[in-house]
Amino acid sequence: MNIQLDHAPCGYFSITSTGVIRSVNQTLAGMLGYDRQQLLDQHVETMMSVANKLFFHTYFYPYIQLYGHVKEMYFSLRTMEHQDVPVLLNGVQQERDGEVFIDCVVVEMRKRIEHEKDILHTKTKLEELYRATNEANQKLELLHAEYEAKQQELLRLNHQLEALASTDPLTGLRNRRFFQEQLLANIALFQRMRLPFSLLIVDIDHFKAINDTFGHPVGDAVLTDLGQMLRSMSRESDIVARYGGEEFVIIAPSSTRDNAKLAAERFRAQIEAATLGGCQVTVSIGVATMTSVDTDVTLLQKADQALYASKSNGRNRVTHAADRTEA
Template identity: 65%
Template sequence: MDIQLDTAPCGYVTISDTGIIRSVNQAFLQMLQCGRDELIGRHIESAMSVTNKLFFHTYFYPYIRLYGHVSEMCFSLRTNANEEVPVLLNGVRQEREGETVIDCVVLLMRKRMEYEKDMLQTKTRLEELYQATNEANKRLERLHEEYEQKQQELMRVNHQLETLASTDPLTGLRNRRFFQERLLASLASYRESGEPFSLLIFDIDHFKRINDTYGHPVGDLILTDLARLLQSLSRETDIVARFGGEEFVAILPQADLEEAVRMAERYCSAAAAAAWGEYRITISIGAATVTAEDTGETIVHRADLALYASKNGGRNRVTHASHMPLSK
């Protein structure tokens, strides 16, 4: 380790892919109040409490193996004297000299916590002084505070209810209920104005195999990242939602058949080309454009049949319901 890195004003530690400490700098040794010989060759989790070991093992390893890096992960290290050291961790996984290693930069958070504590204490003292200089209005202030607290609690509960009613908690996208409401609204608008819209249904190819092979935490990460990708490719007027399991849906206002296929192909190509770490993810898409005979159920059914055609046709492709042969 060169002198500049060894004397850098932040902790630096290199661990093997299995967590064995390969090298550390002086700042990291000072954080843990120990010598270099006490750390080199030991497992990084030996400097953690049981709770932080579980956190590190459950989130750090799967995340860095999936994406190759970790940014601003907060947890605590433990000194030789069993003192907690709150830190902020950034890490990158890379190959060096024929070995997979993880280089980590560790920043102390103690000063930040002290500043927050000082600010809280200052706020408390100001509130006490204010109360002392307004003794005559104590009762009014208490009633006002109770009112504000209850109002804030009511607003918080209403916001939670609204969020639960319309948002998928895992991906942050709109949920199935919200999608169905907007689908009916889109149908009503189409009947009034004649302006077309299209519906897409997305499904992750072989998603069960991913869950069975790598576990549900990795599956959840993939669902979350795919949701972020779909949202980033969507227009401001589009409605992207999680339909259930590994299925997503999108309502595309003002999109006719050609536009729906073009946008669906864009989603499909982007998913196949995205960086998913050590995994390869593709999606199949079924599309349907509204017709005068459609109801909420029929347009979803037509898009769903198109999705199955994409699956049966080899996956990683787009099928529009209008391009399928009519059932006899």
């Protein structure tokens, strides 16, 4: 590490994809009260409290794996003396020499300390107001109302952050990360209770030609309209998500092979008859139904192979993976 980075006015550390610290600058080590060697080859959770470990795994890891970077995430690190240090955390996922690293920069947030002092000062004022006159009690009620409003706003922002982490920003559907979590959940339910479910992969035919001919704004409108149409045609229990590009996925609980084929054909026919983003489009659909030998990987492969068969056989059609096997 060069001397400029080692003594930069911000903390720096680099971790592997499993969270092991491979590099740390002197600024961060000093900020947390560690000797640099005490942090190297340790897990990044060494620098975190229990609550921040949970936050790190719930938000930081999923976000950086999904988007490849994290910008200005509010976080707290823990010093060697178990004191919290509020920071802004920026991270980027990069590959070097065939290994994936997450490089992070942290900037200490001193305003947080000032904010905590304000809170303590407000608490002292509240204690005084409790012992004061009726006029002071009225002021206290106003302070309580302000506090409740801030609490509600914090809850709203937390819910918003959670929704953003699992939502595709273009179509408003669930994103790939949420879909993968729900796929594993449905597989676990199938393994425990043998409740059937099917997986549909829906792909827009000749989507590149739409972008090339009409431009990306029209392509985005097609994707948005198709996403909303799939959602409106699906059951409340179905999981509809954008898998990536022009591909959409649907998890259909309690759906057998025949049910899934009928639903997929209904989707295909109604999409063909509709106008999406001002364009006439068709879709090819691959379907697979969960079996006792399937995993998330094999089920996706089967549905994807069925989609490929639909494309190869002329597009604008539905293929079930089991039909290909029997054929």
